[in-house]
Amino acid sequence: xxxxxxxxxxxxxxxxxxxxxxxxxxxxxxxxxxxxxxxxxxxxxxxxxxxxxxxxxxxxxxxxxxxxxxxxxxxxxxxxxxxxxxxxxxxxxxxxxxxxxxxxxxxxxxxxxxxxxxxxxxxxxxxxxxxxxxxxxxxxxxxxxxxxxxxxxxxxxxxxxxxxxxxxxxxxxxxxxxxxxxxxxxxxxxxxxxxxxxxxxxxxxxxxxxxxxxxxxxxxxxxxxxxxxxxxxxxxxxxxxxxxxxxxxxxxxxxxxxxxxxxxxxxxxxxxxxxxxxxxxxxxxxxxxxxxxxxxxxxxxxxxxxxxxxxxxxxxxxxxxxxxxxxxxxxxxxxxxxxxxxxxxxxxxxxxxxxxxxxxxxxxxxxxxxxxxxxxxxxxxxxxxxxxxxxxxxxxxxxxxxxxxxxxxxxxxxxxxxxxxxxxxxxxxxxxxxxxxxxxxxxxxxxxxxxxxxxxxxxxxxxxxxxxxxxxxxxxxxxxxxxxxxxxxxxxxxxxxxxxxxxxxxxxxxxxxxxxxxxxxxxxxxxxxxxxxxxxxxxxxxxxxxxxxxxxxxxxxxxxxxxxxxxxxxxxxxxxxxxxxxxxxxxxxxxxxxxxxxxxxxxxxxxxxxxxxxxxxxxxxxxxxxxxxxxxxxxxxxxxxxxxxxxxxxxxxxxxxxxxxxxxxxxxxxxxxxxxxxxxxxxxxxxxxxxxxxxxxxxxxxxxxxxxxxxxxxxxxxxxxxxxxxxxxxxxxxxxxxxxxxxxxxxxxxxxxx
Numbered sequence: 001x002x003x004x005x006x007x008x009x010x011x012x013x014x015x016x017x018x019x020x021x022x023x024x025x026x027x028x029x030x031x032x033x034x035x036x037x038x039x040x041x042x043x044x045x046x047x048x049x050x051x052x053x054x055x056x057x058x059x060x061x062x063x064x065x066x067x068x069x070x071x072x073x074x075x076x077x078x079x080x081x082x083x084x085x086x087x088x089x090x091x092x093x094x095x096x097x098x099x100x101x102x103x104x105x106x107x108x109x110x111x112x113x114x115x116x117x118x119x120x121x122x123x124x125x126x127x128x129x130x131x132x133x134x135x136x137x138x139x140x141x142x143x144x145x146x147x148x149x150x151x152x153x154x155x156x157x158x159x160x161x162x163x164x165x166x167x168x169x170x171x172x173x174x175x176x177x178x179x180x181x182x183x184x185x186x187x188x189x190x191x192x193x194x195x196x197x198x199x200x201x202x203x204x205x206x207x208x209x210x211x212x213x214x215x216x217x218x219x220x221x222x223x224x225x226x227x228x229x230x231x232x233x234x235x236x237x238x239x240x241x242x243x244x245x246x247x248x249x250x251x252x253x254x255x256x257x258x259x260x261x262x263x264x265x266x267x268x269x270x271x272x273x274x275x276x277x278x279x280x281x282x283x284x285x286x287x288x289x290x291x292x293x294x295x296x297x298x299x300x301x302x303x304x305x306x307x308x309x310x311x312x313x314x315x316x317x318x319x320x321x322x323x324x325x326x327x328x329x330x331x332x333x334x335x336x337x338x339x340x341x342x343x344x345x346x347x348x349x350x351x352x353x354x355x356x357x358x359x360x361x362x363x364x365x366x367x368x369x370x371x372x373x374x375x376x377x378x379x380x381x382x383x384x385x386x387x388x389x390x391x392x393x394x395x396x397x398x399x400x401x402x403x404x405x406x407x408x409x410x411x412x413x414x415x416x417x418x419x420x421x422x423x424x425x426x427x428x429x430x431x432x433x434x435x436x437x438x439x440x441x442x443x444x445x446x447x448x449x450x451x452x453x454x455x456x457x458x459x460x461x462x463x464x465x466x467x468x469x470x471x472x473x474x475x476x477x478x479x480x481x482x483x484x485x486x487x488x489x490x491x492x493x494x495x496x497x498x499x500x501x502x503x504x505x506x507x508x509x510x511x512x513x514x515x516x517x518x519x520x521x522x523x524x525x526x527x528x529x530x531x532x533x534x535x536x537x538x539x540x541x542x543x544x545x546x547x548x549x550x551x552x553x554x555x556x557x558x559x560x561x562x563x564x565x566x567x568x569x570x571x572x573x574x575x576x577x578x579x580x581x582x583x584x585x586x587x588x589x590x591x592x593x594x595x596x597x598x599x600x601x602x603x604x605x606x607x608x609x610x611x612x613x614x615x616x617x618x619x620x621x622x623x624x625x626x627x628x629x630x631x632x633x634x635x636x637x638x639x640x641x642x643x644x645x646x647x648x649x650x651x652x653x654x655x656x657x658x659x660x661x662x663x664x665x666x667x668x669x670x671x672x673x674x675x676x677x678x679x680x681x682x683x684x685x686x687x688x689x690x691x692x693x694x695x696x697x698x699x700x701x702x703x704x705x706x707x708x709x710x711x712x713x714x715x716x717x718x719x720x721x722x723x724x725x726x727x728x729x730x731x732x733x734x735x736x737x738x739x740x741x742x743x744x745x746x747x748x749x750x751x752x753x754x
Contacts, residue, residue, distance in 0.1 A: 001057045001572045002043070002534055009051040011038040012614040019616060023603050024563055027587050028576040028616075029624055030607030031644075035614030036576040039607070040068045040538035043574065058117040059125065060110065062571060063531050067516045068538035075512060102449045109442040110532070113435055120431040129431065133424040140417040141170040147409050151401075154191040157198035157394075158401035177406055177414065182399035184407055190400060196386055197397045204384040208320050208376045211311040213366035215304040216339075220359045222297050229290040229353030291353055298346040305339040312369070322379035328372050334365050466514050475507060510548055513540050517555055520570060535559065536574040541582045553585040560586075564601075576607075583624050628655050629730075635711070636734040645707055649714045650683055656726070663721065671720040672713070679713045 001024075008016035012035050019026070019039075030036045044066035046054040056062070122128035145166040148159055162168040264270075312332045319325035338360040345357045386393045406414065466480045478491050490498060491511065503511070520535060537556055541549045556575065562568045577583050587604075604619040617623075624630060634648045657663040665684035672680045718727035728735050 003057050004055045006053040014613045017616040023601050025602040026574045028605040029583050032578050034607045034609040040066050040536045043536050058114040063533045065533050066536040072512045106445045109438050112438045116431050116435050129428050136420045141166050143413040144170045144173050147405050155401045158398045176402040180403050182403040185400050197393050204387050205380045207380050208373045216362050219301045224293045226356050294349050323376035331369050533570050534572045535570050538576045556586050632730045668721050
């Protein structure tokens with residue numbers, strides 16, 4: 001069965017139009033030239049219309065049998081013979097029983113294929129197990145793409161080639177999963193390494209100079225720092241100096257004593273030579289040597305400290321990019337502060353040789369400095385190695401980046417994806433295998449049915465049935481007969497002459513329709529008469545009088561009833577027509593309430609053409625109630641056709657005033673003056689039947705403004721004849737609450753302007 005039809009870019013279907021949610025019975029109404037036949041042609045041969053689409057339920061196509069003008073021309077073409085219709089005979093009961101059983105089996109296979117296909121593909125071809133698999137693929141693709149967005153700034157080069165496609169990115173993930181054996185590294189390592197490998201083309205870097213603070217450390221252990229430097233203890237003034245407890249004070253005063261002509265610088269008393277000799281003996285050569293050692297230490301420390309500080313200053317003036325220069329600068333400041341303290345301590349030792357001092361230790365800070373420089377040089381060595389082997393480093397980093405994505409970021413998603421995908425793929429393959437098995441069995445059963453049909457088919461029953469109908473319906477001037485070829489028909493007059501080319505339009509249409517009706521129960525070959533079918537009736541009542549129209553409607557309703565009862569091989573019917581009476585007749589269903597479409601059984605559509613574009617409208621109920629109401633529908637629509645609106649207005653007036661109301665049109669026209677009277681007479685022109693005026697020729701080509709004037713006069717006719725309430729009722733929501741006089745005045749103004 002057909003589920004939906006999409007028509008686009010063919011004939012007058014400039015914009016895509018769709019018929020969706022189609023059921024067993026589908027009724028399509030439209031005026032001549034609106035685009036109905038295009039719908040029937042697309043169903044008949046969808047392959048010929050590449051921009052259109054016919055969607056079959058579960059993808060199971062049925063034989064499309066279409067009655068339209070193409071069918072009539074094809075069967076009443078140059079050839080004088082009609083193809084024979086093979087139908088099943090009734091002589092061999094056993095063969096018919098076998099055929100019925102085989103058809104039952106064939107239907108079971110078809111139903112099984114349909115059900116399995118729906119489980120696999122869903123009702124719309126996008127669901128089922130395949131739909132679930134598509135969602136799994138989409139979810140995993142989105143998860144992969146999220147990683148691209150997350151790491152694109154730092155690891156972009158690793159994703160080259162798949163940056164512009166989420167699907168390609170997902171496929172790359174799956175390929176890497178199969179072959180990536182790179183070592184797993186932390187993200188911060190990868191990002192740091194990427195700055196070198198993926199950054200601008202790099203050069204080798206110089207190592208950071210090694211600075212040695214061994215001399216400074218050696219000075220800290222100089223024995224002179226812990227030695228109390230004192231004078232000779234067996235000199236007579238030694239007891240006095242010990243009593244004072246400050247030989248350094250005496251040593252400093254001695255310098256003043258020597259320049260003061262042996263006069264004590266403290267009490268200003270003259271001393272004798274013995275005291276001078278005692279002072280000289282107290283500060284003997286040992287004392288002088290130790291004092292010199294203190295001076296040397298102070299000078300050497302200052303030189304070594306300055307050299308070490310200068311080396312640090314050079315490093316920090318142009319630091320390597322791999323050096324933690326901030327940390328080194330902090331340590332350099334600490335070095336400066338401790339050197340300053342130690343210089344102060346050494347100066348104090350010079351002033352007071354007898355004082356024991358201990359320098360601030362430089363070991364920890366020098367160790368930290370050495371570590372910072374060593375780490376920097378290690379990074380430099382790694383960098384230089386990378387620069388030397390940049391191609392291999394890039395490839396390694398790319399592999400390591402994907403390994404991180406696989407084993408850290410997407411590990412859980414990959415496991416979930418592989419589990420679900422494996423299960424769904426296995427289910428889809430199993431269903432596909434069962435569909436293939438059922439399809440193979442279906443093909444074998446079709447062959448079996450074809451053989452059985454050949455054993456019990458004939459074209460004679462169609463001859464008898466059609467001739468019986470022709471006679472009963474009053475068509476006695478010709479009959480259907482077997483052609484001499486044996487497998488075709490010919491139409492013959494009573495005298496035996498060929499009647500095909502001399503049939504009237506009505507006879508030709510009717511006999512072709514009868515031929516089509518019987519073809520629904522048979523086949524043009526010796527097999528195929530039991531295949532399931534979709535049937536289309538496209539305007540089958542053209543050129544038929546009302547009596548035959550009723551017969552055609554009854555025959556079609558018989559087909560509908562067989563489908564409704566599940567009999568025969570027709571599974572779906574489309575009826576397209578422009579005839580209101582025929583549409584009402586063929587759509588009549590006593591079970592339907594208030595014209596509402598019976599859910600799941602029938603659909604209603606209207607095809608309209610506005611300008612050069614056809615549009616298809618869906619209706620929840622039968623849109624055609626009476627021809628009179630249909631005419632008013634055309635008036636109410638804003639997208640009405642200018643070429644036909646004048647005739648539509650005339651037909652309404654004829655129905656309401658002449659036929660129903662028996663009101664004299666001349667009396668109505670006398671209520672108007674000038675141009676309005678002419679327009680009123682134009683609308684009533686068929687009443688006089690050309691005896692007074694022939695105004696039609698004046699209004700053949702009318703534009704939008706002319707249409708508006710006609711509509712105003714049309715309304716004024718109802719108002720001035722006292723039937724304005726009827727006009728308001730029929731216009732419904734399209735009614736404009738404005739006095740007619742004002743509208744007529746607007747028309748006069750427009751006429752004068754024109």
